[in-house]
Amino acid sequence: MARVLTPRAEDFPRWYQDLIAKAELADNGPVRGTMVIRPAGYAIWERMQSEMDTRIKTAGAQNAYFPLFIPESYLRREAQHVEGFAPELAVVTHGGGKQLAEPVVVRPTSETVIGEFMAKWVDSYRDLPLLLNQWANVVRWELRPRVLLRTTEFLWQEGHTAHVDEADAREYARRILHEVYEDFMVSVLAMPVLVGRKTARERFAGATSTYTLEGMMGDGKALQMGTSHELGQNFARAFDIAFSGASGSREMAWTTSWGSSTRMLGGLIMCHGDDNGLRVPPNVAPVQAYLMVVKEGDGVATTAAKLRDELRAAGVRAALDDRVDTAFGRRAVDAELKGYPVRVEIGPRDLAAGNVVLVRRLDGSKTPTPIGEVASAVAAALEADQQSLYDAALASRLERTVEVSTVEEAIEAAATGWAKMPWAAVGAHGEAQANAEGVTVRCLTRADGSVPDSEEEPDLVAYLARAY
Amino acid sequence: MARVLTPRAEDFPRWYQDLIAKAELADNGPVRGTMVIRPAGYAIWERMQSEMDTRIKTAGAQNAYFPLFIPESYLRREAQHVEGFAPELAVVTHGGGKQLAEPVVVRPTSETVIGEFMAKWVDSYRDLPLLLNQWANVVRWELRPRVLLRTTEFLWQEGHTAHVDEADAREYARRILHEVYEDFMVSVLAMPVLVGRKTARERFAGATSTYTLEGMMGDGKALQMGTSHELGQNFARAFDIAFSGASGSREMAWTTSWGSSTRMLGGLIMCHGDDNGLRVPPNVAPVQAYLMVVKEGDGVATTAAKLRDELRAAGVRAALDDRVDTAFGRRAVDAELKGYPVRVEIGPRDLAAGNVVLVRRLDGSKTPTPIGEVASAVAAALEADQQSLYDAALASRLERTVEVSTVEEAIEAAATGWAKMPWAAVGAHGEAQANAEGVTVRCLTRADGSVPDSEEEPDLVAYLARAY
Missing domain, CATH: 3.30.930.10 (Bira Bifunctional Protein; Domain 2)
Structure with missing residues (x-):
């Protein structure tokens, strides 16, 4: 691409x-x-x-x-x-x-x-x-x-x-x-x-x-x-x-x-988001399944409309793209950019074999799917991809969070991710020092991850980072 | 009251x-x-x-x-x-x-x-x-x-x-x-x-x-x-x-x-609205059925909660008022003021006979209703009252719209309602004359009530009134 x-x-x-x-x-x-x-x-x-x-x-x-x-x-x-x-x-x-x-x-x-x-x-x-x-x-x-x-x-x-x-x-x-x-x-x-x-x-x-x-x-x-x-x-x-x-x-x-x-x-x-565009989690996606007519042909338009109605009846937010006068490749790039979780590509060749192609935004996988199985396959993909996005984001957060013990190390760690260190080792002076470098204390938590009632509680953990 | x-x-x-x-x-x-x-x-x-x-x-x-x-x-x-x-x-x-x-x-x-x-x-x-x-x-x-x-x-x-x-x-x-x-x-x-x-x-x-x-x-x-x-x-x-x-x-x-x-x-x-307060048409009412506990007693609270759940399950927007420490009369006046279409009054005396009282905002009617019939009675009341409000407003509009033939008569009619007259008999001069008296041409329609494409069309009807 x-x-x-x-x-x-x-x-x-x-x-x-x-x-x-x-x-x-x-x-x-x-x-x-x-x-x-x-x-x-x-x-x-x-x-x-x-x-x-x-x-x-x-x-x-x-x-x-x-x-x-x-x-x-x-x-x-x-x-x-x-x-x-x-x-x-x-x-x-x-x-x-x-x-x-x-x-x-x-x-x-x-x-x-x-x-x-x-x-x-x-x-x-x-x-x-x-x-x-x-x-x-x-x-x-x-x-x-x-x-x-x-x-x-x-x-x-x-x-x-x-x-x-x-x-x-x-x-x-x-x-x-x-x-x-x-x-x-x-x-x-x-x-x-x-x-x-x-x-x-x-x-x-x-x-x-x-x-x-x-x-x-x-x-x-x-x-x-x-x-x-x-x-x-x-x-x-x-x-x-x-x-x-x-x-x-x-x-x-x-x-x-x-x-x-x-x-x-x-x-x-x-x-x-990734280098191809947005990736919208299915639960917040205005369009969860994007049905694309690849090109016109026997039964393509009726199958596309039927699948859209079937998906909607199953509670899936589905939209139909039948703009066959625009090149398919351009529409596919646009669908990647907009981050629709699942694309359903409907073309005459696959349809002759009773199939459409299910394309998932997350992994780019393309799976020929029998017409009768589209609704269940889409539902399964949406559920799995909602979880996958969360898992990937959590893995990334954990991977990019570095445990440090001094403010200097925290400032260094903040170049690529978050720093985690004892709040007692930061203190008012350390916070000012970090701020001067564009790094802020994002928040304090207890050691077990719960939310403290006061910053005076003992053994609190501070997270430092650069922020938007 | x-x-x-x-x-x-x-x-x-x-x-x-x-x-x-x-x-x-x-x-x-x-x-x-x-x-x-x-x-x-x-x-x-x-x-x-x-x-x-x-x-x-x-x-x-x-x-x-x-x-x-x-x-x-x-x-x-x-x-x-x-x-x-x-x-x-x-x-x-x-x-x-x-x-x-x-x-x-x-x-x-x-x-x-x-x-x-x-x-x-x-x-x-x-x-x-x-x-x-x-x-x-x-x-x-x-x-x-x-x-x-x-x-x-x-x-x-x-x-x-x-x-x-x-x-x-x-x-x-x-x-x-x-x-x-x-x-x-x-x-x-x-x-x-x-x-x-x-x-x-x-x-x-x-x-x-x-x-x-x-x-x-x-x-x-x-x-x-x-x-x-x-x-x-x-x-x-x-x-x-x-x-x-x-x-x-x-x-x-x-x-x-x-x-x-x-x-x-x-x-x-x-x-x-009427002299007792707002009357909200059921289709736009945030609360369609207002369940009021009259006073505490055997089975009152459980019946009230059960009816609320039953009404909600039937698609009725129901709210429960169990503030028995506030005088019932005061709460009833407030419910009238707020214009809830239907009140369901639940008290120990009626309940002993297996009834609650259904009060309709429009006509003030109070109907003892067996518990098992509340949902259907409420649905019927909401549908009927939506129509009744429209009918009453239409009757009032027709009754207060007077056919006149001169701008002077239109200005007079506008003291209590709308005036209807041929647009040709108003004209630019008549419109200015009416405006000077605080009366405006609200709109033009064709004789059959449809919307004209231009004010130059022949035989248009003008409605004149005072306006907010």
Whole structure:
């Protein structure tokens, strides 16, 4: 097959840009840092949304929608929050042809405005927990944008909840971390994310604890795929989210927030893509089986349509490509690029023998398959390849994670993968030293892999890497 | 039942505001004109989106996402378009802590930026039609905002398509009008919308034809529920959406756009609501059957849970309210306010006789129903009430539409409903005269109710009304 993309080993960032352009996933927008998500990319995002949304609702949160525009003064109410976001704000100074009395900011995240409304809606402990989520666009001005990964505008979901006490808030932030994010990333995206706790230095602006899910990309770098935060009583105090407790006393609520965005699309590409293009895990693939008419001939069109209907009836997301006026080779390269898990090639020669050819994106295998066995063969291939993608990504992550004992070694290891070392041997000084070299502590875990309650716990493990 | 809302006959706008607040559907945002869509309101919007999205995809359009920020210069390329939107723009002048070299506008609609990308993506007639849709927020600065109806920011879908010729563009704009919008509004929202053509004066800024769906509200005013536009070659010329035809010649595309928004939620409320609250048509109701535990007692909790599961298994969207520590009367008033189509009241006294009580929101009827018959009784009630709501709204629209022969009579009729008169008897002068009195020509239809191709056709009928 002719070279379509810059090979990953040659220039990984270039490969990423090439792939996004040629698979028609996204494009840069006209305003610096913004992006267009094209239909092929957006269809994957819609599948992600649907899978996430189901899990969020199962966790008891309700969807709502809060305004894009936030009074500038709201952000100033939580000191760390405004400090964290001030450099990234987009500010609207004119509306309806006039200069505004108070400039408004385009939401970089919605803790403040949602805090304001939680305070209105919460009165008694009976109103808690209040569990909200919204699907929205947010804006953070990016000086070094990269499509899908760092964009001035991106799409995301942001959850915001209020609880009666710290324990309940912590339990919920952790529930979202594991039951929504980790489960989705592992079982749908086939990504073996590392789940841990951020250090104080890497915490969200205004949080008391930030939990994270880190994915390893094809070049060994890390990508933060989602975060869940305990906000303590910081935002409750700033916005007066108070309630009368069971005993009648006035108490401050404890809040959480948690988010995941279209950068997961970038992560999916960089985790599973190969030199021929994207490889979409079957569980998130908008098209799982791509039926290609090789060329016209006796019974080809009717067989193709019949197979498509049969696959759809069996619950497989199937699409039919009968553009025989476009060269087959070109269409096949395009199907590789777009990463459809299974191709079913239907041509007159095989059909004369009662067969079609089943081509799997993962290993490139081509198997002549009797018409009557297509549905079961496709189902088996989809299930196997979902698992194979996960297994391969996990093997790669383990292989590229090096145990080290000093920060210098960690910085060296971060050139090709992740470094793992005792957190006690890093410390505040070591973290600053790594940061100066462009290496960050991605997260902390306990020795058994579980998520710590504090960075002060003994025997914690730190993972250091370069990151997107 | 105690008076919960201002009666419609007393003060319709006040009734609307009361209802939205008390049914917890929406709230005003902190920046003037913006809004918060609360979970009860957003759940209806999600059902609307899902029903619309299915129809849009069936019509062949693909979802994509384009940027929120548009260079100011884009809007200026189409003269009528910029003239129409300039007074409503929100302008971002600062980003990332610096003044921007070129201010950017927050999209009031996306014809321009999508036109720019269509031009990049379309090369040959084989790339057409290009059928795109996006679900997004847009901003139009509102001086007289009204929640859900006229808000500075609102949520909508906007479709944008490019075609080889005028006939194909027209056919598609009409297909969306009837197969997506009209079908959705009639069969899901139970709203007997009037479908017609806008006059030149009422057309979208930059369109050559605008088709509309007008709903009649409870006070006899009109609400534009959705529009579909033919844009001719106006945007194609402005953004150079050109293609090589089958013969190799360079040709300009013909484009369309079409949109519907969260104002449909406002329309739903004002069309079907009564003095006790919202009445949600079963097909769009997030909760179709609301199971209420009246008070605790032998077998009450288990029966309630069993009925909920049974209804869900039968495909009914059922929710269980077992908050027995809140007075039953208060919960019942709340259920009326929120407009759940069917309530199932489960209490120990009826249960002793093997019954529960089925309460229908539409007629307030209370029917003791044996446990074993609940599922079939609920299904029958939902089907009947969907139809009843449509029938009642249609009867009301016909009753409040008066045939008149002069503009003066039309203005008078618009005080309580719609006026219907020959378009030839209105004319440009009559339209201006009506406008001066706050009355507009909502749309033109042919005598047989079909949608005209031009306002120059003979024997057209004009509908005039006051509108939201």
